Amino acid sequence: MVTVQNLTMRFGNRVLFQDINLKLDRHKRYGLIGANGAGKTTFLKILSGQINEYDGEVIIPKQNKVGVLGQNQYAYEDFTIMDAVLYGNKRLYDAIKEKEEIYMTGDFEDDAVNNRLAELETICVEEDPTYEYDVNIAKILENVGIPAEKHNDLMSTLDSADKFKVLLAQVLYPKPDVLFLDEPTNNLDIETISWLEHELQRHEGTMVVISHDRHFLNAVVTNILDVDYQKIREFTGNYDDWYIAANVMAKQMELDNAKKLKEKDQLEAFVRRFSANASKAKQATSRQKQLDKLQIDDIKPSSRRDPSIVFKAKRVMGDEALNVEHICHSYGDNEVLKDITFKVNPGEKIAIIGGNGVGKTTLIKIIMEEMQPSCGGAVTWGATIEPSYFPQDTADIIKGDGTLYDWLRAFDPKREIAEIRNCLGRMLFNGEQQEKNVESISGGEKHRMMLSKMMLEGGNFLVLDEPTNHLDLEAIVALGEALHEFNGNVVCVSHDRELLDAFATRIIELHADHTYTDFQGSYEEFAAAKEAGTL
Known part of the structure; x- marks a missing residue:
């Protein structure tokens, strides 16, 4: 249902991924994973049409309905909660609102008005054959934790967590053929996440989801798209299946390279020993040809880096906590x-x-x-x-205004410089990054800073x-x-x-x-x- 052909994405001189060819099929739910900064959200925005400047082609058949989880929680402040969800099917939303306006102000002696009403009614039947859009929306809203008595309140009355729940309801309500979700479990409690898992397991089209919730990925996805090595590789199975397969592949690549390096050393040694010996010259030439053909595949460093988090208590606690x-x-x-x-x-x-x-x-x-x-x-x-x-x-x-190092040292000026820098390094801040201004770092980096402090x-x-x-x-x-x-x-x-x-x-x-x-x-x-x- 979604075809990606020869896709390459660059930011300046930096290549996020290149020459990507994928076919994302119906009845498959893809988990899009990769380290922060690897390009997951960029790839999802390319698939959903939110980014158009790239090399290559993304093809989604025009007859397919596409749903994209909104990220702007304040985009619908003047809508009622019910209308904000209905807006997920904009064709039905526009038809219903125009019908309401005509019934309030229209001249029913005018044939054009009546003809337009007939056209709008046709749209409503096509988009909502059972005339139950309000019932269906109310059910979804209640499932995400928005009670019925609030459904006609304005979106502006909700806190940010509940606004996000409405955006989730908005993208699920139309039951799109192709569904793109970026961190759908953010701001959701455990019970709502569990409900969402069951909803997505029943999705019959194509789905691509980004999530940092391992349990959610294991419960929902059928395939993994791994953004790494400037490539996007597809694996069959959930996150745990991918984790096992990826580690086996990396180990096998390492062993294959080690075997080839050993063979290379042996061939080079033979060539050195016998290239000057006339009786062995033919064999040496043969070995040199073997050596020239031998390909040593570099194991590219993964963009993933595992932080080293270790909490050590300085003081032994007594009998009361x-x-x-x-x-x-x-x-x-x-x-x-x-x-x-x-x-x-x-x-x-x-x-x-x-x-x-x-x-x-x-x-x-x-x-x-x-x-x-x-x-x-x-x-x-x-x-x-x-x-x-x-x-x-x-x-x-x-x-x-200080650097990451300065911010940490302010809590304990007597702390050894090396200890602070080592702690930052354990949380994946290299020497150059430790000199960044704390105001400029991302939310994820601030969380890693707080763990460094602890x-x-x-x-x-x-x-x-x-x-x-x-x-x-x-x-x-x-x-x-x-x-x-x-x-x-x-x-x-x-x-x-x-x-x-x-x-x-x-x-x-x-x-x-x-x-x-x-x-x-x-x-x-x-x-x-x-x-x-x-x-």
């Missing part, structure tokens, strides 16, 4: 937290989960004493605890609020391993199930009705208990 007692908090008349009480024992690693708006970040801020509970309660840290904190919005903290701090109790936002898959896997290996406490808010599976020994789920579930066990065990109905 953290007590959270009867926390209540309201924003005006909106009660968010009610009587939250739990004790964190030394060594426990807790995941805090729940839908958007249930108070996860508020609870974290209260725990970190960034804000006081408005309706009572107390937070008591153990005497030996030294917390280290990763806030949700790193942009509020990582700012100023590694240098050496706290024995890590508190993290949505640390995987803006991180690529390699960094998320490395973070999960680091939290698992950490010899201390962890409290982490996240919707990334692979991360939760990696480290959590206890799950606290906050609910919309202000109750909460405190589950002893891994996230996998928690999910199984919920599915079995025992929670």
Whole structure:
């Protein structure tokens, strides 16, 4: 359904990818993966027609409906939520709005008006044969967490997370033949992500999706498009299938090259020894011809680089870690937290989960004493605890005119220069990048900076609020391993199930009705208990 022929994309002298030839078939769902900066979003924009300046050709049959997940959450501020979703089928939206205008102001004695109404009715029947567009839209909105009583409110009344949910509903509603999704799980809670997985598994056309959520990719995609080596290679299977295949291929390439290099050394040695010997000259000439034909394939360095995240506590903790007692908090008349009480024992690693708006970040801020509970309660840290904190919005903290190195050193001026630079290097900032101005770095780089700060701090109790936002898959896997290996406490808010599976020994789920579930066990065990109905 989508054909890519001889596609090459450059930014100045930099080649993102070249000579790409792909055929993306119906009934296949492609996960587009690659390191940050490899060109995933650029390739998706080329496929969807948002970028037109490239060499080569992208062909999508004209009869196919194309759906592209919007990224501008503020594009529909004056629309009702229902209309914003309906706009996903612009032909139907325009026809319905024109019909409404004619019924309000039209002259029904005029044949032209009646003829136009007949034309519009034909369009509506073609696009919505069952006349159930409003029912279908309402169902999708409720599934993404927008309640029915809000459907006729303006988009401007929603927060940014809910605006994104409406954009997701907008692209899913028309059931396009070709679907392009860039990070569709952003701002979604775990339950909504699970619903989205089931929706996309039923997609009958062609789909290309970018996601840093490994669990989501494994659940949804049938094929992988890997942007690396300035190429886009296709693999059959999900992310885990690709991971195994890619590592086997890299190892095989390495072994093949090693074998060829050994053969090359032997041939060169023979030629050197016998080229001057008349009796061996024929053999030497033959070996030289073999040597000339021998191709040594360079193993190109992958654009992927795995960060090395290691948290080491400087101080051994005592018998008490953290007590959270009867926390209540309201924003005006909106009660968010009610009587939250739990004790964190030394060594426990807790995941805090729940839908958007249930108070996860508020609870974290209260725990970190960034804000006081408005309706009572107390937070008591153990005497030996030294917390280290990763806030949700790193942009509020990582700012100023200094370099990356300067920003980190400001927290501990006595720290050895080599240690700071080594820590930045572990988070993939090379020597030149360490001199960048902190104001100029991306969201993902700011998250890696915050992880660098935490590694240098050496706290024995890590508190993290949505640390995987803006991180690529390699960094998320490395973070999960680091939290698992950490010899201390962890409290982490996240919707990334692979991360939760990696480290959590206890799950606290906050609910919309202000109750909460405190589950002893891994996230996998928690999910199984919920599915079995025992929670």
